[in-house]
Amino acid sequence: MSEHLYHKYVQHMTLEEKIAQLLQLAAPFYDEPGDDSEITGPLEELGIGSDTVRNAGSVLGVAGAEKVMAVQKKHLENSRLGIPLLFMADIVHGFKTIFPIPLAIGSSWNPELAEQSAAIAAREAAVSGLHVTFAPMLDLVRDPRWGRVMESTGEDPYLNSVFAKAFVEGFQGKNLTQDMSRVAACVKHFAAYGAAEGGRDYNTVDLSERQLREYYLPAYKAALDAGAEMVMTSFNVVDGIPATGNRKLLRGILRAEWGFDGVVISDWASIKEMVAHGAAEDDKEAALKAIWAGVDIDMMTVSYLNHLPELVEVGLVDEALIDEAVLRILQLKEKLGLFENPMRGADPALEKEIVFSAEHRRAARKLAEKSSVLLKNEGVLPLNIEQRVALIGPFADSGDILGWWSWTGSKEQVAKLSGAMRSLAGNAGLVTVAEGSGIHTITAVQKEAALKAAAAADVIVLAVGEASEMSGEGGSRTNIKLPDAQLELIRLMKGLGKPLAVVLFNGRPLDLHGVYDQADAVLEAWFPGSEGGAALADLLYGKVNPSGRLSVSFPDSVGQVPVYYNAFSTGRPKPQVEDGNRYISKYIDAPNEPLLPFGFGLSYTSFTYEGLTLSSGILKDDQPVEVKVKVINTGSLAGTETVQLYLRDRSGEVVRPVKELKAFKQVDLAPGESAEMIFAIEERQLRYHHSDLTVSSDPGWFDVYVGGNSRDVLAAEFRLI
Structure with a gap:
């Protein structure tokens, strides 16, 4: 933590000023009289004239260079210590120039274009006065009934991790302090929100810790490894505890294991919602559990504002916990350069020039x-x-x-x-x-x-x-x-x-x-x-040849859900050719398989795969196996093929999926043209979470699959020794 920020600000702040930094308010609070908005709910509880509110640390949903600059100017006039506001918003797939939804971006299988889309969204948002985007959303999804599937890049932890890195690097660039055209990324929703029961929003999530770590956490971790500055808690419970009050999840995995030292923010009112979950008797207990768990910013409730002073006074909360949260918030403001330039990238003239520009x-x-x-x-x-x-x-x-x-x-x-x-x-x-x-x-x-x-x-x-x-x-x-x-x-x-x-x-x-x-x-x-x-x-009209590939399976019917490509086999798997046996794992009124598999997509041309070979039938720790396959454009038009490599561990300490995506490459081929695609399989790609949650690989046989989707593949095998 920054010592100079502590000595310059925190040690001079009253407890009320500290707690105000932990409060995030929505745009209507900052509207001028006569604006078409309503002050309801938590805003109504706060009171328009509250000194604490005037010193709130961050704002949600105010955008537009002139409006942001006016709000920041007025705020600084009322701030005893001159601490600027952070302006945040949900810039999920574009600001004014709207890109395809993230689920569609995942179907591009093109992380370079994903990064570009995030960089453009950041450029438009930053010039319009924003500092933080509540994106990327990295929840792995296996249930299309859930409405927020559209915010995810799909059902695969590896593909989601690739896009997580791309989005964060696009939003944040290489230097947030110097590059005023970028914004800080806030990863959401931590964690496993995409596994909500029945696909019903805000609903219960109940996963084993091994499932959580193996499939749901990797994309969040990839985003943090890429430098994401913030994390938003999810609405759901994780192992029976609401994520917003989940000490193991936030202080354990996120901070202690992963070393994350950035800002954690609640989702909208999710601290207060611990009461409805049955995890807190009242707002006071909710505030206690959230600050203990490590939530720095309370988005749109008065739980911290109303109850942290008393909790500190009676000794249930050490003021040092609040100091830590304040320092993390101030540290982000410093990284964004707000103390030197509170208006940062906001520029009304440039805003008119670049927002929704022809280039974008x-x-x-x-x-x-x-x-x-x-x-x-x-x-x-x-x-x-x-x-x-x-x-x-x-x-x-x-x-x-x-x-x-x-x-x-x-x-x-x-x-x-x-x-x-x-x-x-x-x-x-x-x-x-x-x-x-x-x-x-x-x-x-x-x-x-x-x-x-x-x-x-x-x-x-x-x-x-x-x-x-x-x-x-x-x-x-x-x-x-x-x-x-x-x-x-x-x-x-x-x-x-x-x-x-x-x-x-x-x-x-x-x-x-x-x-x-x-x-x-x-x-x-x-x-x-x-x-x-x-x-x-x-x-x-064929000016462009389709090249998208599904990043999520399309079910044959909703009764199959969840249906996803990287599932486990059962002890009685359905045979490839029906043999009349009733006592196998199957439906009697529908196929087991989805209508359209993960990775699927057609083109106006056709591609053929030939000659899958491995450099060796043995893989060792220090000796990767090289995979080669020839891809031929056998059609009459130029096209782009996404070559996908999957692995299967035939026998593990815990059962392994029937296929797992491990690599992919895109290749542009003219009619009749071919290319040799080369992949390297390393031991690290074979590791997984064992029953004791340690991560390692198991010696034994592995299948290699290469093809244009998860279903239509060529196969080979090797052995790890």
């Missing part, structure tokens, strides 16, 4: 192209610019393609699919647009318009999906099919007997019954962001 929109368009996944194609795509196209569906002309956590984005400024397709067609009149249905309703008038548009078309493109509020925080669903109205629209169009392509806009893997079986082509767009329509038009 081009980057968003490229990532949307790389994130979209072609799920099916029976000769319909790419479209010919001379074809007559009926573009039909609730997303044909919609601006609702940004997705959740795009609070500063503008639906009015997005590149819509209708306009983009018309600009690429041989002439605009070749693309006829009809709504066809709403998200949840369909009328006779809409049907008639859709039928009229389709009647004159050579091919039908249906733009369907979820409204943005159907996923994201609080957006859990038990039925993850498209709404009935849109399924009816698909059936109606299918009945015309014309080539039918579906473009899906959604924030989660869907149950695609009524879509995948009806359409001749399916393009997964996710929520593609500000330039989504332009990117999708490029893909549909």
Whole structure:
């Protein structure tokens, strides 16, 4: 901890001033009289005239250079010691320029573009006055019912870790003090929020510690190893204890084991919510447990403000604990250069120049192209610019393609699919647009318009999906099919007997019954962001060849959930060829396997894998095994292939997954071109958490799988000695 900060500030602060540094307030508190906002809940409890509130340490959700500078100026006028505010916000997948949702970014399998997206988001946020983003969200997800699946990069701990590093380095750069175009990253949600029971938001998480460490913690650790400055606690319980009051999780794993010395912040009101969890009798006990656990900032409750003074007075909380928290907060403010320059990167003139600039929109368009996944194609795509196209569906002309956590984005400024397709067609009149249905309703008038548009078309493109509020925080669903109205629209169009392509806009893997079986082509767009329509038009017309690969499995039905590629085998696994045996691990009304596996994605060209070889059948500690495979573009177009390497430990001290992603590489190949892809397998990649939670590898046989997804692979084997 910084001694000079302690002597310059902390030792001169009253207890009330210290506790104020531990308080985070939301934007409405800082609105001027007459602004369109309400002071409710915790803000109402605080009282507008509170001296402590005027000295709060950080603010959530205030953005815009002029507004931030005005709030900071007023705050410093009221701060006895001149300690500046920290301005924070949820800049999850873009500030004003909105990139595809993180689940889509994960499907790009392109960490370089992910880092670029974070750097651009940081640049726009920083010039608009922000210092910290509540991102990246690194919760591993295996349940598409959970609305916040859209914030994650998927179901695999290795892939999530790769993106964790990329996002943190993009947000923070190499020197936060000197680089005013960057913001501090706050990793969330610590920990295991993605394992909420039933996919229901804010719900219970119950994992063994081995599962927690093996699958759910690696991405958080990767982000911290990359230098992330903050960690946000999750809403859920971990081993029966709310994460916000979980001493083992925060002071044990996070600080003692991992050496994290940055700031820990509660999620919105999660200290107070320990009472509802049944882990605290009242706010006072909640405050006690949170400060003991190591939570530095209380986001939007008065638990610390109201109760820490008394808890210190009666000796239940050592004031040194509060000093530690204050120092960590001040240390971050110092690292951001706020004591020397409280306005930091806020610049109204530059803000107008770079926010939502053409350069940034081009980057968003490229990532949307790389994130979209072609799920099916029976000769319909790419479209010919001379074809007559009926573009039909609730997303044909919609601006609702940004997705959740795009609070500063503008639906009015997005590149819509209708306009983009018309600009690429041989002439605009070749693309006829009809709504066809709403998200949840369909009328006779809409049907008639859709039928009229389709009647004159050579091919039908249906733009369907979820409204943005159907996923994201609080957006859990038990039925993850498209709404009935849109399924009816698909059936109606299918009945015309014309080539039918579906473009899906959604924030989660869907149950695609009524879509995948009806359409001749399916393009997964996710929520593609500000330039989504332009990117999708490029893909549909073949200006860009799809290269996205799923970072999460698509279930055959919701009844399979959770269904993920890196599962354990059972003692009675289902055979590859059905033998009529009832007494095996299977469903009697559905397949065991997902509809579409992890890593899956099609292209307008085709790739063939040949000649998988290993440099040795033996792996030793000091002697890696080299894996080689030849990848050939056997189609007629240039394309990008994501070559994926998986391993299986056939026999472990505890059972091991049937496959685990260990490496991947992307390669661009012209028609007829081939490339030799080379991977090195090292002993460290074979390690895992044993039953006693130690990490090591086991000697024995391993399978190597290489292919274009987790299902379609070539295989070889080696032995670790």
